[in-house]
Amino acid sequence: MLDQLLQGSLEDAKSRRQIRPYAAVEAEALARPTALDALAHLAPADHIRVIAEVKRASPSRGDLAEIAEPHALASQYEAGGASVVSVLTEERKFKGSLDDLEAVRKAVSIPVLRKEFIGEEYQILEARAAGADLVLLIVAALPQETLERLYAFTLELGMTPLVEAHSADEVARSVDLGAQLIGVNARDLSTFELDRDLFGRVADQIPAGVIRVAESAVLGVDDVVRYREAGADAILVGEALVTSDPIATLASFLSV
Numbered sequence: 708m709l710d711q712l713l714q715g716s717l718e719d720a721k722s723r724r725q726i727r728p729y730a731a732v733e734a735e736a737l738a739r740p741t742a743l744d745a746l747a748h749l750a751p752a753d754h755i756r757v758i759a760e761v762k763r764a765s766p767s768r769g770d771l772a773e774i775a776e777p778h779a780l781a782s783q784y785e786a787g788g789a790s791v792v793s794v795l796t797e798e799r800k801f802k803g804s805l806d807d808l809e810a811v812r813k814a815v816s817i818p819v820l821r822k823e824f825i826g827e828e829y830q831i832l833e834a835r836a837a838g839a840d841l842v843l844l845i846v847a848a849l850p851q852e853t854l855e856r857l858y859a860f861t862l863e864l865g866m867t868p869l870v871e872a873h874s875a876d877e878v879a880r881s882v883d884l885g886a887q888l889i890g891v892n893a894r895d896l897s898t899f900e901l902d903r904d905l906f907g908r909v910a911d912q913i914p915a916g917v918i919r920v921a922e923s924a925v926l927g928v929d930d931v932v933r934y935r936e937a938g939a940d941a942i943l944v945g946e947a948l949v950t951s952d953p954i955a956t957l958a959s960f961l962s963v
C-alpha cells in the first residue's frame with residue numbers, strides 16, 4: 708500500500724511537471740521569502756506542541772470532513788494555539804491538493820508542512836514554491852541513499868524535514884540521517900494497523916535535543932497524556948481536529 712501511495716504521488720507529480728517544468732518551479736521556490744524556522748516553533752515547552760492537520764479523508768478511515776475552506780480551518784488552528792499546520796496534498800486517497808497548501812500559507816503565519824508521499828526533488832520544490840516550511844520524509848518509503856539525498860535537498864532550500872519512522876530500525880535510520888525532527892507514526896502505512904505503544908518503546912532511541920513527534924490516532928486528552936508521559940514534545944493530529952470544534956479540542960490538548 709505504501710508503495711502504491713508513493714507511486715501515485717510520483718505519477719501525479721509527473722503530470723504537473725508537464726505543465727510546470729522543473730526549472731520554473733525551482734525559480735518560484737527560490738523566489739519565496741525564507742522558510743520559517745519550524746524547529747523554533749516546535750521547541751520543547753511546558754505544554755505539548757500540536758501540529759494540526761488539514762485532512763479530508765484517508766485510505767484507512769475513509770471520508771472525515773468536507774473542509775470546503777482549508778484556509779479557514781487553518782486559521783482556527785492558529786487561533787487555537789497550534790504550532791504548525793500540516794496540509795495533506797495527496798490527491799487520490801486523502802483528497803488534498805497543493806492549492807489547499809497555498810490557501811493555508813496565505814492564511815496563517817505559523818510554519819506549514821507539506822504532507823505528501825515524497826520520492827523526488829521536484830515535489831520538495833513544489834512544496835517550497837507553494838510556501839511550505841517543512842516536508843514529510845517517510846523512511847519506510849525510501850532507500851537510505853534517496854532519503855539522504857532528499858533530506859539534504861530539503862535543508863538546502865532552508866526547509867525542515869519531518870522524518871517519519873514506524874519501527875526501531877527506522878528510528879535508527881532517522882537518527883543516522885542527523886534528523887532534528889523525528890515523527891513516530893503509530894499507523895503502519897503498509898497495513899494501516901495501529902500500534903499505540905510504539906512511540907513509548909522507541910522514544911529513548913531519539914537523542915536529547917531532537918524534537919520527538921508522536922503521530923496518528925490521538926483522539927482524546929488521554930492519548931495526549933500518554934504520549935506526553937512517554938516523552939513526546941509534539942503530537943501530529945488530524946481526525947480528532949477535523950471532526951470536532953478544533954479550538955475547543957486544541958484547548959483541551961494544550962492543557963495537558
Ligand SMILES: O=P(O)(O)OC[C@@H](O)[C@@H](O)c1c[nH]c2ccccc12
Pocket residue numbers: 760762822823871892896922923924925943944945946947
Ligand atoms: O488523523 P490522525 O490519526 O490524527 O493522524 C494524523 C497524521 O499522523 C496522519 O495523517 C499521518 C501520519 N503520517 C502520514 C503519512 C502520510 C499520510 C498521512 C499520515
